[in-house]
Amino acid sequence: MPMDASGAFGNVEDTRLADALSERYLAYAMSTIMSRSLPDVRDGLKPVHRRLVYAMQQLRLDPNAGFKKCARVVGDVIGKYHPHGDASVYEALVRLAQDFAVRYPLVEGQGNFGSIDGDNAAAMRYTESRLTEVAKALLDGIEDDAVDFGPTYDGTETEPLVLPAAFPNLLANGAAGIAVGMATSIPPHNAGEVCAAAAILVRDPAATLDELLAVMPGPDFPTGGLVVEDQASLRQSYETGRGGFRIRARWHKEEGRFGTWTIVVTEIPFQVQKSRLIEQIAELMEAKKLPLLGDVRDESTSEVRLILEPKTKGVEPEVLMETLFRATQLETRFGLNMNVLGADRVPRVMGLREVLRAWLDHREEVLRRRSAHRLAAVLRRLEVLDGFLSVYLNLDEVIRIIREEDDARASLMAAFSLSEIQAEAILNMRLRSLRRLEEIEIRKEHGALSEERDRLQDLLPLDGDDEATRRKKEARRWKRIGSELDRMRKQFGDGALGRRRSELTVPPQPVDISAIVAVEREAVTVLFSQKGWVRAVKGHGIDAGAQKFKEGDGLRLSIEAWTGDRLCLFATGGRAFTIRVADLPRGRGDGQPIRLLVELGNEEDVAALFVLRDGIRYLVAGSGGRGLVIEAADLVAEKRTGKQVLNLKDGGRALLCVEAVGDHVASLGENRKLLVFPIEQLAVMNRGVGTTLQKFKDGGLRALRVFDSGTGLVWQDGAKARSMTDLQPYLGNRADAGRLAPNWVPRH
CATH class of the missing domain: 3.30.1360.40 (Gyrase A; domain 2)
Incomplete structure (x- = not known):
């Protein structure tokens, strides 16, 4: 910090560290969100990509022009528009040119631009590039005042804040990015299908999502593959803007x-x-x-x-x-999170219909601004031509004024009622333009421009237009946009580039591979510790409590199993995971954390761990008192990420998963109220929020037991079986409140 002449620090302000940190972190977060990670819904580009495309256009690297070294392009980008490292800018440029990374490349590369094997591109001094027709469509109209410009980082030049975007880049090429506290993940789609869906919205602004999905059924990835997703899940993803797609080779x-x-x-x-x-x-x-x-x-x-x-x-x-x-x-999952910056520069998650609507509204604004810009140019030219035509009838007088008058411009304006612009244009006219043939050409140009002026005025809302006229002009603008969409669909939806690459298929029938892996059948006991460590020891009937654990740890659960069995881990987040017993660590060691075997969230814990028995049903329930009956096959999840089985409401957690073997359910709340009801009143589902088991005025669910009315209810091992006669006071229907539990039900 600088000091003054007396050695004292100048302009020192006291501030709390927490306030200073929060203010600076917020500024960093906003910069990451707005200027780095999230694409704009209108042109689908992040700032670095927009600056790359615009810089290449300024360098005249059009599709029909020659190539220039990528080093030249990168130098212009970082020197004029993007004050960041050249390596990151070049990586962005390379990605825009890779046909296996983007569905519709914006850059055409010449040289080594990497491969699908993960090979890096050659250095920027060796490679060359120019724009593609797709990028040209994104830039179309940028010189016609179609979009707003803002100052560059050093204030010496201007750059576009968004591109005109005649091409539906956001959906066609997708986007991915991680900001602070939010992220985006949008898969690429077929441009022809996107334009067809947008055309439906142009014809009918109230068109439903199902109508859009009829022509735009799902993603279209550059590398092809099979998109394996059921229609209901796919529709929900596009409706909410969140979801995912399973891709197979x-x-x-x-x-x-x-x-x-x-x-x-x-x-x-x-x-x-x-x-x-x-x-x-x-x-x-x-x-x-x-x-x-x-x-x-x-x-x-x-x-x-x-x-x-x-x-x-x-x-x-x-x-x-x-x-x-x-x-x-060979099978992956691509997440869908359409978190984008809207036209108001506010980030939010949009559904498919909202994304298309935002792009179409941008195209309508671009059409209005381009038409207004062109109309102004036409009117200026018509004004000049009117001046030319007015003097052609009096050429001798014009020549006399120019030769004899001291202020020829003022004299011309007074003699022929000309404007200053008209008079200046006449004074700058060449002598050769005075011939009769030139007058004919001027009249032709005047006629053509007059027709164009009328067409443009039919598109633009003007002062004095009544409401009916404004609606007619709006309809004409949308008709023009519909024609542009048809042109885009034909240009980029046909041919080798536009042909759909990914095939959309229904999920295949499940194949049971549990018996494929040849594992020697051996009796083991699975030990699960209080701190989440798991291992398998040989044999059944062992004294689990006598086994050694890490210091400060102890036995939480022991399960007798066989090496060919599968364990089901039911987490407090409502997800089910499948673990093969044969994959568990063996021996006398401490084992390994169960979180290394499954992707369990830091906020999640294990609610239940048991051997999965085929052919039976299980009852899963949450702390809020809702649950469902599920088949064993629906609990199987071969992926490490597991399967969401019980959807939880805010603040809830999954509590238990027990075998649904019996005809009655005994539900006990934290308020010690007991309810017994027939299990047939519970629906069998493959996932969901479930139905209400027991109503609670306060607290939640504490325990559940499923039992057979013939053998009675045994609340805990070694306790006396209670018959239906004993349970008569507690019998009721699902979702009843129950009655205060008897003394034979333990308090803990």
């Missing part, structure tokens, strides 16, 4: 000699590096986690071609691929 079976066959993978999921995928498959083969796969090799050229050889020819191809889909990146 495209494959087919090739017959060999003597009954042998191989699997050929021709398309892999979006954003998966082919070389890393092969490494992953090889690592799993070495770890003996892909017992049906014999070999993998890469025969790719410019096209993807992965060869997968089975260990034996008796294996079903579908079963082999199912094991690979579950264990490798």
Whole structure:
């Protein structure tokens, strides 16, 4: 801090550290959100991409022009518009040119721009680039006052705040970014389908989401593949702007000699590096986690071609691929989070209909501004031409005034009632323009411009227009926008570039691969500690309490199982996870944290852990007193991320998951009220918020028991079985409040 002449610090302000930090962090967060990570809903670009495209346009790197070194482009971008590192700007440029990274490249590259294997591009001094027709469509009209401009970072020049965007870039190319406290993830789509959906909205602004999805059914990824998602889930994703899509590799079976066959993978999921995928498959083969796969090799050229050889020819191809889909990146999930900056520069999550509406409204504004800009130019030219035509009848007088008058301009204005602009244009006229042929050309130009003026005035709202006229002009503008959409659809929706690459399919029938992995059947006891460590020890009937644990830890749960069994972990967040007993650590050690086996959130805990028994049902319930009955098959989740089974309301948590073997349910609340009701009153569902089990005035659910009325209710091991006669005072219907529990129900 600078000091004055006396050695004292100048202008010192006291402020709390918390206030200073929060103020600066907020400024950083807003900068990240507005100027780095989130795209604009109108042109689908982040600032760095917008500046790249605009800088290349200023360098005249049009699709029909020659290429220029990428170093020249990067230098202009960081020197004029984007004061950041050249490496990050070049990476953004490279991505815009990679046809496997963006569905419709904005940059055409010449040289080494990387590969789907994850290879890096050559240095910027070796590569060259120019704009594509897609980028040209994004920029169309930028010189016609179609969008607002703002000062660059140093105030010496101006840059566009948004592009005119005749091309639906946000949906066609998608976007991804992580800001502070928010993120965006939008998959690419087919531009022809997006334009068709937008055209429906132009014709009918009240069109439903189902009408839009009829012509725009789902994502279209640059690398192709199969989008495996049911229609209901897909519709919900586009309605809310949040969801996800499951992508699988495209494959087919090739017959060999003597009954042998191989699997050929021709398309892999979006954003998966082919070389890393092969490494992953090889690592799993070495770890003996892909017992049906014999070999993998890469025969790719410019096209993807992965060869997968089975260990034996008796294996079903579908079963082999199912094991690979579950264990490798041959199947991935692409999240949908349409969090974008609106026209008001406020970030929010939009649904498909709202995104299309925002883009169309931007196109309508661009049309109005371009038309107004062109109309002003036409009127200026007509004014000049009117002046020319007025003097052609009196050329001798014009020549006399110019030769003899001291102030020729003022004299011309007075003699012929001309404006200052008209008089100046006449004075600047060349002598050769005075011939008769030139007058004919001027009259032709005047007629053409007059027609264009009338057409433009038919589009623009003018002072003095009544409401009916304004509505007619608005209808004409939307008709013009509809024509532009048809042109975009034909230009970018047809041909090799516009042809759909990803195939939309319904989810395949589930394939049970649990018995495929050859595991020696062995009795084990699973030990789960209080601090979340898990391991398996050999044998049944062991003294679990005598086992050693880490210091400060102890036994929480012991489960007798076999190595071929599957465990179900039901988390307090309502998700179910599947863990194979054979995958658990063995021996006398401490085991490993269960969070390394499944992706359990930091705020989540284990509500239940048990051996999953096929063919039976389970009752899951949350602390709020809602629950549902679910089949065992619907609890199976092979992915580490698990499966959401019980949807929880604000502040709720999943409490328990018990076998639904019996005909009655006993529900106990934290208020010690007991309710017994028939289990048939509960719906069987595969997931959801469930139905109300018991109503509570205060508190929530504490415990549940499912029992058979013939054998009675045993509340805890070793206790006396209570018959239906004993339980008669507590019988009721689902969602009743119940009565105060008897003394034989423990208080804790």
